[in-house]
Amino acid sequence: LDSGKVTPHFEVVAVQDIVDEVLTQNASRAEWSGTTFKVVRTRLHVRTDAALLTTILQNIVSNALKYAAGSEVLIGCRRHRYGLSIEVHDRGEGIAEEHLPLLFDEFYQVRERGDRDVEGVGLGLAIVKRLAHLMSLRVSIRSVRGRGTSVRIAGLPIVSTPERIRRVKPDRFASPLEGLRVLLVEDDEDVLLATATLLRKWGCVVQAETGAELSVAPCDLVVTDFDLGGGIVGADFIREVRRQAGRDIPAIVMTGHDENRVREELGQQDIPILSKPVRPSELRSTMIALSVGRERNRQAQAAV
Template identity: 55%
Template sequence: MEKDVSLNTISGKFRARFANDKQRKQDTERSQAIVRLIIIPFFFSYIFYAAVSQDLSTAFLVIYSYYWIYYVLSSIVLFICIVIWPGKYLLRRIFSISHDYIAMTFAMSVGAQLTLPVYAILLWVTVGNGLRFGPRYLVAATIAALLALATTTYFNSFWREYPYVVGTLMITAILVPSYIFVLLNRVHKAYNDALEANLAKSRFLAQASHDLRQPIHAISLFIACLRDARLGVDEQQMVDNIDRSLQSVSRLFQSLLDISTLDSGKISEQREDVDIGEILRDIKQQNSEAAQWAGVELKLVGTKKFARVDPSLLTTMIQNIVSNALKYAPGEPVLIGCRKRSGKLSIEIHDRGPGIANEHLPHLFEEFYQVRERGDKDTEGVGLGLSIVRRLSNIMGLDVSLRSEEGKGTTVIVDGLEVVAQPVRTAQPAINKPASMLNGLRVLLVEDDINVLMATRILLEKWGCIVQQEEFLPEGKDVTCDLVITDFDLGAKTTGLDCINYVRRENGRNLPAIIVTGHDENRVRDDVGDPEIPILSKPIRPAELRSTILALKLKLQRQTVSANPRNQ
């Protein structure tokens, strides 16, 4: 299965370490509160021992006991507040820091030389605040530490008797945090530089994949047109070879686009009740040609289960796993199926490939990590497949596991799908299908890339459509049509949605439309905001485009039949 296991880039490590900076800060604040609760018993027990050893008055011990009760209760309340309301709250942090330094000042002030070790905790807390919350908090904590030392010196006679000791403690309280401050600034600068480099890489990948998808998309459409031409056997074989190579390039750019989209943090889960069996059938159909090329028998065990999940993200996950199986287990059968586990649904992909050695298994989900054994033949891909799967599973709250045995094959399991009841669907009126569903369909095609425009027009006309092609928003022209197919970016600050809205206004009805894009499909869907408009990502397989057009036409016919009962 996945042998894509190579060295992580520096930016990848930084992204893995700081991928969720907000969550990281929330966790550190909670961990600080937990450490406080753990230390309290030892801290106050020692202070109580020091107070008794100094033969302090009963009145002081009573005051100390009341303060101890207050400190414990307030620390518990502070922990509960952090758990219930995580996040950054300035007043709460100010209270937390003051809370700790007042307690340490009180402790150092009452115990003469016996409480001198509390200084170690003071220095630890000071450095800890800086490491947890950043350089500004380190400066504030250092000032609080110096005030604590000054206050202790005023109240503790033993400290006043040894001014050089006090001076040493104050100098240490300044030098250590100052050195930490310099290191923190360097780390933050290095992190920001790495983050900027990573974002620049993501922007480059997104733009490069978009620009290269345009010609790939046009080539795929021209290939589809060639398939319908009267070619000889040799010529048809060459077309098949070109198509096979093109699909390899297409999968590579799909991985690059997926990873750049994940890096941008713009992917969000959109759950709905979906037919898992239908998703798996679509994936099998999409990979049937690739399986044939690889000599793989792609088997599917059907399921009637429905689950609440994002169908687009789940499809991307399973597609990546199946693609790896086809690459790394050529000539062997691959099985896709489902299993019920602890009330949840899991999807399993099994292959009978060569398997993966145990030492490589912990690294399989890392980016750009590839196993290259001596004598291995080159395999397409850059090692992003399972990394994309893992990151999508984190977004969706699913578990992904992999087990493999050399010589026996590999299994990847996507677990944790929430099973739901099959939704009730209303019966649709029967529609008599003509011999060719697309004959006479009037299509307005808007695309600013001339090669894509030409290839798409030729393909649509071969399917029987009547095509009006435009490179820009067709303002002032006759736009009477049955369907709009438009690119998303049309230039001159115009989008495909602007084009669709204009054509709908001109026709006075809600025409069906399709948006084609080389950008991230989810981002475009969010920008469009209309679930009734299909978003197709370049390069599009001709079969996908045709099935989408047919689905829209059938839906339009059903609406027409429903609106005119006499025609039923």
């Protein structure tokens, strides 16, 4: 988003497909946390960027699962004069009024004395706000302490008689990652196995390496830890992969270090840096953004 490389690609989609995809992504987590999803289904279609809208809804639902675990989460749509809104309501503890104006600020997290720790760094809603702005959508939050929180994504243009509809089964919705060749580099073998399994579940073709040696098959994306042991860092791997490939292959760096230090070592602003522990939804949305950009660049070059 900071580099300006995320641009919407609008098409006609069934709203329920997007909702179903997010429910599928979060089914296991909801079961583990004792959270119940209630869905008001819709047959309406809208013109939107399916991947970006999925990311927006995913971040909102992820927050509901974090802060309202064990409650009921309702997802539904409302038709308005100026389009459609998707709404997410939970019955959690709610948010104090003084926090509401700050929720969309980067790195802001609601913290009260005695609260339990929750994962994340406070970027979910900031990303929601910026993606919504890109697509001319409006996101608002209402919350009452002790009663729950409601989030609304408004301004989706309804297509009443769609001629071309993108109909995709929920498990195939994230098509930008299907068949994506990923070089995954991580010196912790348990983390390497877990991450590789996750990427393969998303449809990626994964080459998993511990960093001890570099044997590179053709790849579309490098996902690497920063510290790989033996004096080697992820920046070294990225440079070597790009040298062998003869082109700037997109890359993502995962780290527990200060971002400024890692950025200085990388020497490039266009490589996303994700802070550990990395949320699957954050990794997935970053990969989708990079893979969509790669595909559009390829198409543009082919057209020229």
